[in-house]
Amino acid sequence: MSARQVTLAEVAKQAGVSLATASRVLNGSTRQVSEDLSERVLRTAEELGYVPNASAQALARNSSSLVGLVVHDITDPYFSCIAAGVTRVAEAAGLSVVLGTTGRRPEREAELLSTLRAHRARAVVLAGSRTTDRAAQSRLAAEIDAFTEQGGRVACVSQAKLGTDTVVPGNRAGGRALARALAELGHKKFAVLGGPSELVVARDRLAGFKAGLADAGIAPPVVINGAFTRDGGYAAAMELLGSKSRSTCVFAVTDVMAMGAMAALRERGVRIPEDISIAGFDDIPTLRDTVPALSTVRLPLEEMGEIAAGLVLDAGGDEARTIRVAGEVVLRASTAHN
Template identity: 50%
Template sequence: MAGPVTLSDVAREAGVSLATASRAINGSPTRTVGPELRARVLAAAERLRYSPDANAQAMARGRTTSVGLVVHDIADPYFSTIARGVAHAAGRAGLQVILASTEQDPSREVDIVGLLRRQRARAIVIAGSRYDDEGATTALRDALDGYMTSGGAAAVIGQPVLGTDAVHIANVEGARALARAVHERGYRDVAVLGGPTNHLTARERRDAFTAELAALGAPVPDERVLVGRFDHEGGGRAMTHLLESGERPQLVFAVNDVMALGALAAVRAAGLVVPDDLALAGFDDITTLRDVVPGLTTVRIPLEDVGAEAMRLVLEAGHGAPRVVEVPTHVVLRESTPSRT
C-alpha cells in the first residue's frame, strides 16, 4: 500500500464504517464497540501496520493529553521553576504542558482559558497572584466555571478566590518570620519596596512584614513603603527613588526576589555596597540567587514542589468543594543582612 496507512484503510480492511473503526481504536466517551468487532478492527490495523495518532485518541475520548499552564511572566525565574514542577509531574502522568504567558494582563487569562477549553485540554493550572479587581476576578472565575462544567480540571497557584482547587503559599507567615529574623539581627530602621497596591501577594507580604515590625516596636513609616511594579525594573526604580530622596535605611525589604535584584543593581549604580551601606532582603528564593553576591536573605518557597502539587490537584480532581493546599515557607538568612548586634 502506497503512502501512510490511514484509519479509513483500516475500516475498509475490517469491513466496517470509519466511525466504528475510530471507536474501536481510539475509544469514545459515549459509545462502545462489541469485543468481536473490536478484535476484527484491531487485527486489520495490525495487518496493515497502522499506528494510531495519540492526540486523535485523546480527542475521541473527550479530552486531549495536554495541560495548560498559565503564568504572568515566562521570563521570571519564579514562574519558570513552578513550570518545571508542573512539567515533571505532567510527564510522569503521560501528559504534555502547553505554556502561556499573560504579561500581567488579566484579560489574557480569560482568553487563554477560552482557547484551552476549545482545544479540550485535560487540565489548566493558573500560576500567579490575583489582583484586587472584582471585574477581572469574576470574568476569570466564570471562564473557569465553564471549562470545569465541560469536564476539565483546574487549579490556581495563588489566592483561592476562583472557585477552583488552589495551592496557597504562606506569604503572611513567611513575611512575619522574616521581620522577626531581621529584628533579632538588630535592624530597626527599615524601608519596604512594596510592589503594586492592588497585587494581593505583594499586599500580603508587605502588610504582614510591616505589622510584625510594628508589633516589635520598630514601625515602618508610611513614606518608607514604596509602591511600584512587581519586577526587576520596579525594584530598581523604587530603590533609586529611595536613595535619591536622601534616605538610607539600615535595611530594605523587597516583596519578591526579582525586585530585590533590581534594587541591588540600583544600589551599585549609586556607588553603594550591600551590606556595607545598607542591608537587603527579598522573598521567594528563586534559583537565580545562587549566582548573586552577596548572598540574598530571603523567604524560601519550594517552587518546584508547588508546581507538582498543583498538578496533583488537577489529576485527582473530583466533584466536591474546592480544596486548598497551604505551602509553608521559611526564612533563609544570608550575607546581605549581617547581624548588627
C-alpha cells in the same frame, strides 16, 4: 508530500477488523478484545505508523488531553519554575500542556481561559498572581465558571478564594517570619519595595512583613511600590535612595526585584550588607550563586507547580481544596547585623 495521515479506519481494514474493534484495542476501553485480534491490530498500527488524531478523539470524547498553564511571563524564574513542575506532572500523566502568557495584563487571563475552553482543555492551572482589579476579576471568575461547567478543573497558585483548588504559599507567614528574623539582626529602620499595590501576592507579603515588624515592636516600614520586575526593583530602590529615609534594611517582595534593587544600590555606591541589608522572597534557584548571596524566603516553586498539577489532574471531590506550602526564611550574606 502531504501523504495523508493514516487513520483508524485504514488500520482496521488492513487488520481485517471493524473500526470499533480497532478503536477498542488502541485506546483503553472497558471492553475486552480477544488476544489474536488485539495483537493483529496492534501490529498493523505499528506497521502503518498510526497516530491517533487527537482532535477527533477530543471531539468524540468531549474532552481533550490538553492542560492549560497560565503565567504572566515565562521568563520570570518564579513562573518558569512553577511551569517546570506543572509540565513534569502533566507529561507524566500523558497530557500536553498549553502555555499561555499574559504579559502581566490581567484581562489576558480571561482570554486565555476562553481559548483553553475552546480547546476543551481538561484542566488549567492559573499561576498568575491575582489582582484586585474588579472588572478583570469578575470576567475571570465568569470564565472560570464556564470552564468548570464544561467539565474542566481549575487550580490556582497563590490566589485563594476563587472557589477553585489552590496551592497557597505562606506569603504572609513568610513575610512575617522574615521580618522577625531581620529584626533579630538588630535592624530598626526598614523599607519595603512593595510591588504593585493591586497584586495580592505583593500585598500579602508586605502585610506579613509589617506584622512581623509589629511583633518585634518596630515602627512600620517605608513602603515604595513599583513593578513586580527587576526594573521595578531598580526604580523603587532608586526612589528609596532619593527619599532620604535612612533605612538599614530593605525587603523586596520578590527576589527578582531584589536583584534590581541591589543593582541600583551598587550603582550608587551603597555597600551590601555593610551599608544596607537586603532580602527578597522566593529563593529563585538561578539566583542562588549571586554575591552577596541573597537572604530570602524559600518557596518550593517547582513543587508548587507539581502540587497544582496534581490537584487539577486527579478528579477530587467537589469542594475546593487548599494546599498550603510554607516559606522558609533563609538568611545569607546580603543581610548583616546592625
